[in-house]
Amino acid sequence: MHRARERGQVEAVEAYAGYGSTEWVRVFGRVHMVPVAVRRAGRRRFPTLRIGKRRKERSVRGWRGFTRVAVPHAQGFVRIGEVEHPFEADRGGIIDQHIPATLPPGWNTIEFVSADGEVSEAKIFIVGDEQRVGIVSDIDDTVMVTSLPRPLLAAWNTFVLDEHARSAVPGMNVLYDRLIDRFGHDTTPVLYLSTGSWNVAPTLARFLGRNLYPFGPLLLTDWGPTPQRLFRSGTEHKRENLRRLHEEFPHMQWLLIGDDGQHDEEIFGEFAEEHPDAVVGVAIRQLSNTESVLAGARASSSARWRARTNVPWVHAPNGAILMQKLAQLGLLDDDPSAAELVDLSKTLGDRRIARPFPPELAE
Missing domain, CATH: 3.40.50.1000 (HAD superfamily/HAD-like)
Structure with missing residues (x-):
């Protein structure tokens, strides 16, 4: 990780889709070192689940997912609406966290913010109380x-x-x-x-x-x-x-x-x-x-x-x-x-x- 820092890389969250009820959410992500993301709309964003810009670049061989530098016990926060909740990844950089939140049924969008300020969006599916x-x-x-x-x-x-x-x-x-x-x-x-x-x-x-x-x-x-x-x-x-x-x-x-x-x-x-x-x-x-x-x-x-x-x-x-x-x-x-x-x-x-x-x- 130190060498990644020396190469100018920063901590970012690769955000995955999560789920929840109208009272809580379960969020998933993985923190690893990436090149500094480009600024979008005035904010640095790490593209969710996006690797490369063209299919040729994204026709990625699976081993790359295993060679990226994960950040053990990385910290940051999850932004749900106007409320921010802290997270801490496990020793493999994986985020799997249960967070109290009030969201409407269906798909919602939340944000992960890494310790280096990189922002990534995640979709969260909220199950309604009437769904059986x-x-x-x-x-x-x-x-x-x-x-x-x-x-x-x-x-x-x-x-x-x-x-x-x-x-x-x-x-x-x-x-x-x-x-x-x-x-x-x-x-x-x-x-x-x-x-x-x-x-x-x-x-x-x-x-x-x-x-x-x-x-x-x-x-x-x-x-x-x-x-x-x-x-x-x-x-x-x-x-x-x-x-x-x-x-x-x-x-x-x-x-x-x-x-x-x-x-x-x-x-x-x-x-x-x-x-x-x-x-x-x-x-x-x-x-x-x-x-x-x-x-x-x-x-x-x-x-x-x-x-x-x-x-x-x-x-x-x-x-x-x-x-x-x-x-x-x-x-x-x-x-x-x-x-x-x-x-x-x-x-x-x-x-x-x-x-x-x-x-x-x-x-």
């Missing part, structure tokens, strides 16, 4: 195909290839668009719960935006050690965040969307067993035989959890069939035909997207 259903979605192999055959290739995809090297699961963006329409496109929270590191948040946000998924906060993790282990547990990260969402929104039910490649069925099943009234349904994307082998998938445990919980489960290899099955459960308004689903998949880019990612994230 939300969506929690996995990312890898649920909305994004990775097909990683071994740890070496997984590392290659994480550290070297950019988001254009990954492909979207067919029909899932249409499914999410329809779900948002069903539950309220301005009011439904969509949270992407992944075991991925915060270092790749910009890459994931660009992927989701470019593939027309509804805008929503990412719930990622830090790769740093814990007192119990060298690396954090991804499965425990998911369990903890599901429990936290239930505690934060006890009046809500969640549609849980994942895949049968690793632990989603077990994690969702445990949560549904503990809190059956908090789960409106579970949708599992079935991996192909090749994807299952490459992902090291275990035998499906959904039958066991279906028998132990009074929660509807649906399984399908893509978003189109999941859409049909969810419609049969009454979680969508109608049951579109196969031809209609194909047409929806082809025309989604030309129709109204329920809640698009900001344009700068989708480029």
